[in-house]
Amino acid sequence: MNLKHSRQRDSIKKFLATRKDHPTADIVYMGVRRTFPNISLGTVYRNLTLLADMGEIVRVRVGDGVDHFDYDTSPHYHFVCSECGCVRDLELPFAQSLTQAARERFAGEIEGQVTWFYGRCAECTEK
Amino acid sequence: MNLKHSRQRDSIKKFLATRKDHPTADIVYMGVRRTFPNISLGTVYRNLTLLADMGEIVRVRVGDGVDHFDYDTSPHYHFVCSECGCVRDLELPFAQSLTQAARERFAGEIEGQVTWFYGRCAECTEK
DNA sequence: GTGTTTGCAAACAATTTGCAGAATT
DNA sequence: AATTCTGCAAATTGTTTGCAAACAC
Numbered sequence: 374m375n376l377k378h379s380r381q382r383d384s385i386k387k388f389l390a391t392r393k394d395h396p397t398a399d400i401v402y403m404g405v406r407r408t409f410p411n412i413s414l415g416t417v418y419r420n421l422t423l424l425a426d427m428g429e430i431v432r433v434r435v436g437d438g439v440d441h442f443d444y445d446t447s448p449h450y451h452f453v454c455s456e457c458g459c460v461r462d463l464e465l466p467f468a469q470s471l472t473q474a475a476r477e478r479f480a481g482e483i484e485g486q487v488t489w490f491y492g493r494c495a496e497c498t499e500k
Numbered sequence: 501m502n503l504k505h506s507r508q509r510d511s512i513k514k515f516l517a518t519r520k521d522h523p524t525a526d527i528v529y530m531g532v533r534r535t536f537p538n539i540s541l542g543t544v545y546r547n548l549t550l551l552a553d554m555g556e557i558v559r560v561r562v563g564d565g566v567d568h569f570d571y572d573t574s575p576h577y578h579f580v581c582s583e584c585g586c587v588r589d590l591e592l593p594f595a596q597s598l599t600q601a602a603r604e605r606f607a608g609e610i611e612g613q614v615t616w617f618y619g620r621c622a623e624c625t626e627k
Numbered sequence: 628g629t630g631t632t633t634g635c636a637a638a639c640a641a642t643t644t645g646c647a648g649a650a651t652t
Numbered sequence: 653a654a655t656t657c658t659g660c661a662a663a664t665t666g667t668t669t670g671c672a673a674a675c676a677c
Contacts, residue, residue, distance in 0.1 A: 382657085413661095419643085478591050481621040488615040490606070490614075491611055498608050503631080504677070540633070540636095
């Protein structure tokens, strides 16, 4: 189970680092193909899963049925637009206290919380 | 676009009302089949979506890739067990204030928030 | 009678997996 | 040389859809 270096994985990580819009596997695939024209979608999925499992990136699930990926692993809130589907970060201090409050009311072990907000983004509101 | 009565839909609603464990479409399907042996999974999906769109039930998305459904439409928190996959309600006052705080920091329109907690449920912790 | 709902099967979308060959150590 | 990683294609999973017949009003 040792990890070997892979240029494809590097490229995926690098691509993700340049983006603030939480791309899906498909978007990552299209982006990385500029550098690796023969890379397969399967490889992209495999590496995104691997990186997420290692904690180097975060798998963002905002209820739209598609996984998004975020290079920023610090706990923070996300917003999803119900109209255009875009995902944005929210500049709002992350309430760890809520997780703590949940722990006090629950019999099992709570590891963490996931919170997202939904509505219409600024661009879609203007239209 | 007028709604007509359907015994299948009634049965689905009734089944959901008896459950506190946020069943998936498949579980609903198996449960309702005791009353309607010929009901199809498609009908179950269509009605669950219809009921959710009307606001009579809630589609619960807790990041496990499967939609769960909840008869309790009041805003409340959910917990998902990473081990057995069960979904539970949390007895913790729902912080609407967080949505309000988010509105003040975001350019678009925020309609609401979704929050869930994850970890290991009491049963899985004991093992 | 008109329009909605159903059962069935096929279609669909996102993601995972098996395999033989290529790349990394 | 040993093992991990890749590209490709096929498989899997959850969900949606088209259609003709059945049902509700």
